[in-house]
Structure formats: structure tokens, C-alpha cells
Amino acid sequence: MWQAGQTPVPGYKLERLLGKGNFGEVWQSTSPGGTKSALKFLNLRERHGRKEYRAIQGLKQIRHANLMPMNAMWLLDENQQVIPDDQLDVAQPLLEDTHRQTLLSVSRMAEEDKPKTLIIAMPLAEGNLLELLRQRQEQGQDIPVEELLIYMMDAARALDFLNSERHEHEGQLISVQHGDVKPENLVLLGGSVVLCDFGVARTMARGADTKGTTLGGSLAYMPPECLAGQVSPHSDQFSLAVSYAELRTGELPFADESMAQVIEDRKKGHLNLEGLTPGEQKVLRQACSVNPAKRFGSNVELVEALRNAVLENPSRDTRATWWLVGGVAALLLIAGGGLLWWPDDPAPTPIKGPDNTNTNTVAQPKTGKDFYAEAIDFIHRGEMTQQQLPQATELYLAALSADFVAEVPQPRRLGVLDNDSRNVYPIDDLSRISQLVAVHPLTSRILVVGDNGRSLVEPGSNAADAAFELQLESPIASVHWLAEDQVLVRDCESQLWRFELESQRLEAIGQGILRVASSPQSRLALAVSDGDGSGKSELLQISATDVTTAQPGVIDSGIMFPLIGMEAAGEWGAIVEEFERTGTVNIVSLANAHDAKRIATNIEAYCIDCLRLGEDSFAILCGEASSDSSSLALIRLKLPVNSESLITPSFTDQQGVFQRSGRTIRSLATWVNPEHSRGLIATGQDAGSGSPATELWEFLDDGKLAYLNVIGQETQAPSTSALAFDDHGEWLVRGTDYGEVLLTKLSNPQHDFFLVTADYAAEVLQLKIVDGLLIACFDDATIMIWDFYECQMVYEACETTKRPFPQPADLRPQAG
Structure with a gap:
């Protein structure tokens, strides 16, 4: 029926017949981009063909690394023309068993338009x-x-x-x-x-x-x-x-x-x-x-x-x-x-x-598999350090030289897994989640939200994770460390709770909570609430044992606060206003939280961070700015706080960046070198359309910013939604609003190692690299955890041998 050289569907040209049976054929073909594919043709006028079509329809959302992926499928009519998607609902009854077809469905479609052939495009095995x-x-x-x-x-x-x-x-x-x-x-x-x-x-x-x-x-x-x-x-x-x-x-x-x-x-x-x-x-x-x-x-x-x-x-x-x-x-x-x-x-x-x-x-x-097993065993044996990574990489290079096929490390999945997310987090609740992973800055202790949305899990080296049930009516929207054994939990009903891990004591401490920022180092936190719900906001200062409210007049009564940041030592907080005072930052000295100073930045803020550099502390504000203003600003947190505290990039630097990537910054990450009082800032752009840029800035000890370069290659998503540095300031991981997770070595800024592709289709909310783990949190309440050493090992080996990076497995949610 089919012949070499034919193009049964656009972009796919048949090359040679691979096999033929009673119900169809399989052909090798070229596919868009010049790659090879297998096209399977099934006769839908035969019962077996209809049977396979129904099975595929019911199971096509199921994805696994060891299940043959289906790249695309088409229905052809009697004249071998592709049936448009908008006619598939009419054609569906004709694909049922004969005794289930109705006279009504038959009469709605002409004979020549009825589905005759199913074509499935698959990778060529x-x-x-x-x-x-x-x-x-x-x-x-x-x-x-x-x-x-x-x-x-x-x-x-x-x-x-x-x-x-x-x-x-x-x-x-x-x-x-x-x-x-x-x-x-x-x-x-x-x-x-x-x-x-x-x-x-x-x-x-x-x-x-x-x-x-x-x-x-x-x-x-x-x-x-x-x-x-x-x-x-x-x-x-x-x-x-x-x-x-x-x-x-x-x-x-x-x-x-x-x-x-x-x-x-x-x-x-x-x-x-x-x-x-x-x-x-x-x-x-x-x-x-x-x-x-x-x-x-x-x-x-x-x-x-x-x-x-x-x-x-x-x-x-x-x-x-x-x-x-x-x-x-x-x-x-x-x-x-x-x-x-x-x-x-x-x-x-x-x-x-x-x-x-x-x-x-x-x-x-020894085979490649043997060397690979030794490399993985080396990484997981005892306490792995960055200094030992070259030894593991040598073993992995030996595996590649023995024809081992490089693979993207597989993540461990936590949080709400795949098809359970809609049961745990209704759509409205999913839109409220912001921080489902909390890392203690001093102990590196990690907590993530559990699969029921109302528990906390401390990931261990195996499946025996420590779990803490919170007995909440509403699922968790964010979690924040407060002390060595205490966390703050904000639920999707904006209720704030203080939870003690050892005793598992849960205490309600606030309602209408909009944002939370904490400093476990000082055992303090700040939270902004909507007060009585009328738009009058309140600033709460929270300790391990107490909650206090700032005096009236510190915060304007008619303003909501979309962002809040807190310096690690717990001395300063920064709260960003919206509505009437868009771009105004309230700087609060926590030694006297009843007083605040306002700084105008002209930035509609999307992200904020606070950090200490040497003896100074800074608030970093990013977002959208007008055409003649910077969308990145620093505020020196040092008394007296006034207009001179505001620092923006030089005109030359900002113009060069803005010409490349527009004026909106969506995400922010910082890293500080404690020995040299310098640091790095990465800013992720929101391009609106096209691929966003990620810029790297050096943060100098005098508080000045120096532009370094653009990081990474193009992504499919228009927005970089999350960023994180590693502990040594050598690697940057990026996440996008399409679910892409990319690892980049700063010394080789144009080479990206994809851990997750845009097929995942869930926005990355958080990224962390800590204690040998790379953690990504998505807006479907899924959390993925990679062994960061293994990721580095594969990257370095591929770079050394000039091999292309392997492509990640399909990690899309399995249902819904």
C-alpha cells in the first residue's frame, strides 16, 4: 500500500519497509529535523487496529523511560488525508467495536471521511x-x-x-x-x-x-x-x-x-x-x-x-x-x-x-557498566566531597571509553506525586504555593512537603525518610525554618503555624498571612498579613516563642505588600509596597521594628533577597522598570537609611543588558564569597516571547555591581522562573516556567546540561543546591532531587570527551 518516497503526513518521508503483518506495516522514515523515526500504520477497518487505537487513547499520557514513547499520531480517511483534530470527536464512535457504533454517528460523517488508517510516530529502535x-x-x-x-x-x-x-x-x-x-x-x-x-x-x-x-x-x-x-x-x-x-x-x-x-x-x-x-x-x-x-x-x-x-x-x-x-x-x-x-x-x-x-x-x-557502577558506588560511599569528584569522573570516563552510553541522572521524586496533585491541591490552592522546600542555612537540614500536602518530610539517603504530620485542614503553601527545631508553615488558607519538630507541637500564630521571610540564624521571622481583610496590612515579628505587631503608622493602611525579604543575621527586613506606592521599599531595623524608612526605586518588584557582604548588608530588588530606569537595584541596609542608600548598575552595563533581554527580571539568585567580601548575582529575565536571558553580575565589596556575561543557551520557555548557585559559586541551575531545569558551569557559560525539558510543562518555583543535592520544586507540587555530584560527573565527562550531553527522560506527570 505504501511505497518508499511517499509522505503520508507532513514532515515524514518513508524510506524503507521494516515489517508487515495482517493488520498493518512499520516503515523507517525521516522526520522533521532530519532524524529517523518509525511509522506504524494500522488498518482501522480491522478489529485489531481499532483495538490498538483505543488502547493508545487510554494510555497515551503514561510515560516511563522504559516504555516506548509515542511522538505523534494521526488518523487518515479513505483518501489517506489527515483528519483534522476538530473532527476527531465525530470520528470517535466509528473507532469503537462494530456493535457499539450508532446510526447517528455513522450518519454524521461521509464514508470517505471515516477514519481508515492510524499512523503512530515512534523513535527508531x-x-x-x-x-x-x-x-x-x-x-x-x-x-x-x-x-x-x-x-x-x-x-x-x-x-x-x-x-x-x-x-x-x-x-x-x-x-x-x-x-x-x-x-x-x-x-x-x-x-x-x-x-x-x-x-x-x-x-x-x-x-x-x-x-x-x-x-x-x-x-x-x-x-x-x-x-x-x-x-x-x-x-x-x-x-x-x-x-x-x-x-x-x-x-x-x-x-x-x-x-x-x-x-x-x-x-x-x-x-x-x-x-x-x-x-x-x-x-x-x-x-x-x-x-x-x-x-x-x-x-x-x-x-x-x-x-x-x-x-x-x-x-x-x-x-x-x-x-x-x-x-x-x-x-x-x-x-x-x-x-x-x-x-x-x-x-x-x-x-x-x-x-x-x-x-x-x-x-x-571490565565493561562500561562495571566502570559506571564503580563511579556511582564511589559517589555514594561515605561522605563525598568536591575534591573527590575528579576520581569519580575518571571512572565515568573509563565507562564512556568502554562504550557506556551517557545518561542524565534520574531524580528522586517527592512532594505530591503526579496524578495525586489535583486531589491534594485544588486548582485555586496550587496557585497559592510558593515554597515547598526549606533548607536550614546553618545545618543544611532539608524539609519538603509530603505527598498529602499536609506533612513535612526530611529526605534521607533511602526511602526511610523522617515524616512529620501537621494535621492541617488546608494544604501547605510555604514552609520556612525559624530555629534549629522549629518551622513556620503557611497554608493555602493564609493561616500561619509554628511547628516544633521534636515534640510535633503545632501552634496557630496568625491569619491572613501574605508573605513570610525568616532568619533561622537569629531565630526571627517577619510576616505581612492583610490584617482585618480590609486592605490594612500588618507587619508581624515572630520569634521561637513570641509574636509581636509593629505599631500603627509604620505601614500605610491602604497598601498591600507583595514581597518581603530578611537579612540572614536577622538585623534587617525589607518590605515592598504595591498599588499607590509601587516600587517603594520599607526598610526595617529589627532592633526597632516599630520604625521603618521608605526608599523609592521605581521598580515594580517581582523578587527580593537580602544578604550580608563583609560588614554591610544589602537588599536586592528586581522586577519591571520604565524605559529610563534600572530593573535591578541594591539598597544598603545601614543607618541612616536614605536616598543615598540606593545603588543601581552603571548606565553602560544596564544599557548593554537591556538591549539584549528587555526590562523585566523575573528571578534572582545570590552567592557570597565569605573570604573576599565579594559575591555573584544572577538575574533571570522574562522575555514575554522568545528565549529569556540570564545575566551574571559581580557584587563588589563597595556595593557596586559589575556586569559579567549572559549565562546559558536559549530555552523554549519565555521566562526564567527560578535560579540557584552552588555553595562554591561555580555552578548555576536555572528553571523556567515550562519546567526546564538546566545546569550551567559558570566557567563555560554557553553550555547547558538539561535535567528536565520543556515537556514537563510545570513551572519551576524553587531551586536549591545544598549538601550534594540539587532540588527543584514545581508548581504542580512535585519535588525532584538529583545527586549533584553525579550531575557534575556526567557534565565533566561529556565536556572532556567532547560528547553532546545526553537527553533527559520524559518526566512529565503521568496523568492530569
Whole structure:
């Protein structure tokens, strides 16, 4: 039907046929930008095609690093023309089973306009595991068990993600059974295995009756409960175990090749596992138990059990090292061919032992995976320091030289996870969150908001995090350290609470709280409230034991205060006015909080910070300014406070910056060098449209600003919403309103390492680099935590070898 050279959809040109079946075809094509893609064509006039379309529609929001991503999809009519999106609702009933189509829906669309073909664009894979097995067998070899176990672990992670009850569907959380796990659906992509083909996937809600819910997967891999018309949470595990046995031995684990006998063996739990070690046989028999409840608790547990069983028999064909899937130098992808190739000088061919297992007589050299594992172990062993980072990087460089494929470090996810956010934070509440991560400046102790929005979690080195339940009616909007064992919590109803961690004592201390700033070093905080709600604002000074209110007249009664900052030593506070006095900053000496001095800046403030430099303290104000004013200003916090306290960049510096990036600063970060009384300031722009700039300024000991350069490359988002320096002032992490998180080394300011791409589509609210961790908080109440040393290691290794930085996995929320 299709031919090379055709363009079935705009931007995709067919190159060669990769495969053909009863219900469709798969073609290699060029895609926009000149990259290679796979296009899958399904005939929607056939039941199988409609079935796969419905499965994709229900599951297309599910994303995981080991699930085949779907880049795009189109519906074509009888004339092979793309059906516009605005007509898909009319076409939808025609894609149901025939008995569910209604006369009304049929009459609403002409025959030639009805959907006939579904096209799915996917990344071009390097082949599937069954093809890999056949290629190895043609060379007189097997897939080494160490390599196979890594493939199986990739598949297990994907299946456990699918099988977990975390995916939102029609208003409830469901789990998904893939239903057709087999070696042909385990494909190699970028050195890892990804699971593809969701045409027979089925969803399972908690408590749902699974009787009569059959899976239409390949019969040879189908678990016995599916033959009886039922699905269990462990149905996919059975299929994965059968796939492992086939890839390990080259044969399906059934004694008789007749289909009738295979079905009978399945019902009785009979398996032919000859050629496997006793330990492997024991594991596979449990995973293939006729009773699903007796199988392993997860697919990862199955693979770990197989690994342990294999490592108990090192005299066979195993060693205590794992092979890297994408790092075996023997596997190279022929450009454009999609075939795996074995070089002229392969590794020694294993010698078959009397029990038909492999016995290697030559010790295997370290693989890229081995070096990578050593690098990660080095980072996580004991207390890692910046001085030790080069040693870890050397190990990672060795991994790359052994054909390990560089990967973006995966974050740990905390906060409200994915599809729960709307249940915990209604839309109105989500708009009120501002600071869900608090770092104590002296102890580096970290607290983040828990997954119920009403608890605090102290991340540990493993899953055993300390958690504190606050028993709040409204979820947390911001959290601030007040003392070594106390925090202030503002909820989404603007109530302010003081919480003591050790005793878990919760005390309400204010209502109508608009903003909070704290100084744990001095055990003081400032908060601005709306007073009686009539627009009369109050300034509260909070200690670990008391709350006081500034005297009337310090703050104008008709003004609200959008921003508040506090100097680390707790001596000064800065409160920014809006409305009638836009750009006016109230400077408060906390030794006498009943008095305030006003400074006019002409800046509509978006962000504020206070810092101490040597013997002086400064408030830094950024925002939007008129065409003849600076959008960045410093105020020296030193008595007497007057107009001479205001410091702005030189005319030459500010003109150069403004010509490049406009006049609005959205985000701000500071770093102070305590030894030299100097510091750095980074300002993130709001471009409105296009890519925003991030400028770097040096903060000199005399309070003057010197412009240095622009940091980073272009982003997809128009606004840089968050910034943070590392402890040494060598790195800057940027966040955007599209969810991008980029790491930049200041000595190489035009090279960005993306940790999250714009696909995440949730604004970055906060960024922190502290105690070897890089933390990002998003406006969907999700928190991601990376190992900062690991991020640096990958960056430095890629820069050293002149490799492009790896691309991050899709981290988008899985539902909603």
C-alpha cells in the first residue's frame, strides 16, 4: 500500500519497509529535523487496529523511560488525508467495536471521511530481543546472562510502573496490564530495553471484577488465568518469566510443540526448564505459578531473584559483573540499516559444558557498566566531597571509553506525586504555593512537603525518610525554618503555624498571612498579613516563642505588600509596597521594628533577597522598570537609611543588558564569597516571547555591581522562573516556567546540561543546591532531587570527551 518516497503526513518521508503483518506495516522514515523515526500504520477497518487505537487513547499520557514513547499520531480517511483534530470527536464512535457504533454517528460523517488508517510516530529502535537472540545464535553464541538480566531489569521496571495503581483513567486510579509481553515487544532503544505494542493492554481499577476480562496477547506467553478469562496484577510477570526462559535457552519452556498440549501444560503449571541452573528454575517456577498470588510481589523482585540465582553459580557462564546493554562494543548500529553487527574480532566464544551451559575459560574484561557502577558506588560511599569528584569522573570516563552510553541522572521524586496533585491541591490552592522546600542555612537540614500536602518530610539517603504530620485542614503553601527545631508553615488558607519538630507541637500564630521571610540564624521571622481583610496590612515579628505587631503608622493602611525579604543575621527586613506606592521599599531595623524608612526605586518588584557582604548588608530588588530606569537595584541596609542608600548598575552595563533581554527580571539568585567580601548575582529575565536571558553580575565589596556575561543557551520557555548557585559559586541551575531545569558551569557559560525539558510543562518555583543535592520544586507540587555530584560527573565527562550531553527522560506527570 505504501511505497518508499511517499509522505503520508507532513514532515515524514518513508524510506524503507521494516515489517508487515495482517493488520498493518512499520516503515523507517525521516522526520522533521532530519532524524529517523518509525511509522506504524494500522488498518482501522480491522478489529485489531481499532483495538490498538483505543488502547493508545487510554494510555497515551503514561510515560516511563522504559516504555516506548509515542511522538505523534494521526488518523487518515479513505483518501489517506489527515483528519483534522476538530473532527476527531465525530470520528470517535466509528473507532469503537462494530456493535457499539450508532446510526447517528455513522450518519454524521461521509464514508470517505471515516477514519481508515492510524499512523503512530515512534523513535527508531535498533531491533528486538528475539532478533538479537537469532543473530547471536547464527554466530554460535548466546546472549550472555549478565547482559540478558539488564534487559530484563529494564522491562521489569516498565512493567512495575504500568502495573502500579497510579494512572488516572476516567476519574479513578488504575493499574495497567500490558498483556502481550514477549521478546518481540522488548526492543532496544539507546542501549536500553523499552516495552512496546499496547494493542491488548487492559486497565484494572481497585476492587474491579476481572472475570471475563481476557487478554488478547500471544498464546505462547499467556498466563493460565488469562486462558480462563481473568486478569491478575501479576499476569505480566508470567509472560516476562517465559520470555526470560526463551532468551536464555533459545526455546520456549514447553515440552510439546502442539498448541493444545501447551495450553494443557499451562493450566497444570508444567514447564520445561532444561538448560537453566537449579536456582533459575526455582525462581521461574514461582513466577509462573498457576496461582498468581504465589508469584513475586513485583517484576523487579523477579529479576533480582534471577540475578541472585545466577550469581550463586559463578562456575557456569557468569561473573560477578553486569554487562552494559548499550556499552558492549560489539553491538554497533549500521547507519540507516537498523541492524546489529558483530565485529571481526569478537570476544572469545563460550565453550559448551556437559550440561549444555556456557563455561568461559577467559576472564571477561571490565565493561562500561562495571566502570559506571564503580563511579556511582564511589559517589555514594561515605561522605563525598568536591575534591573527590575528579576520581569519580575518571571512572565515568573509563565507562564512556568502554562504550557506556551517557545518561542524565534520574531524580528522586517527592512532594505530591503526579496524578495525586489535583486531589491534594485544588486548582485555586496550587496557585497559592510558593515554597515547598526549606533548607536550614546553618545545618543544611532539608524539609519538603509530603505527598498529602499536609506533612513535612526530611529526605534521607533511602526511602526511610523522617515524616512529620501537621494535621492541617488546608494544604501547605510555604514552609520556612525559624530555629534549629522549629518551622513556620503557611497554608493555602493564609493561616500561619509554628511547628516544633521534636515534640510535633503545632501552634496557630496568625491569619491572613501574605508573605513570610525568616532568619533561622537569629531565630526571627517577619510576616505581612492583610490584617482585618480590609486592605490594612500588618507587619508581624515572630520569634521561637513570641509574636509581636509593629505599631500603627509604620505601614500605610491602604497598601498591600507583595514581597518581603530578611537579612540572614536577622538585623534587617525589607518590605515592598504595591498599588499607590509601587516600587517603594520599607526598610526595617529589627532592633526597632516599630520604625521603618521608605526608599523609592521605581521598580515594580517581582523578587527580593537580602544578604550580608563583609560588614554591610544589602537588599536586592528586581522586577519591571520604565524605559529610563534600572530593573535591578541594591539598597544598603545601614543607618541612616536614605536616598543615598540606593545603588543601581552603571548606565553602560544596564544599557548593554537591556538591549539584549528587555526590562523585566523575573528571578534572582545570590552567592557570597565569605573570604573576599565579594559575591555573584544572577538575574533571570522574562522575555514575554522568545528565549529569556540570564545575566551574571559581580557584587563588589563597595556595593557596586559589575556586569559579567549572559549565562546559558536559549530555552523554549519565555521566562526564567527560578535560579540557584552552588555553595562554591561555580555552578548555576536555572528553571523556567515550562519546567526546564538546566545546569550551567559558570566557567563555560554557553553550555547547558538539561535535567528536565520543556515537556514537563510545570513551572519551576524553587531551586536549591545544598549538601550534594540539587532540588527543584514545581508548581504542580512535585519535588525532584538529583545527586549533584553525579550531575557534575556526567557534565565533566561529556565536556572532556567532547560528547553532546545526553537527553533527559520524559518526566512529565503521568496523568492530569
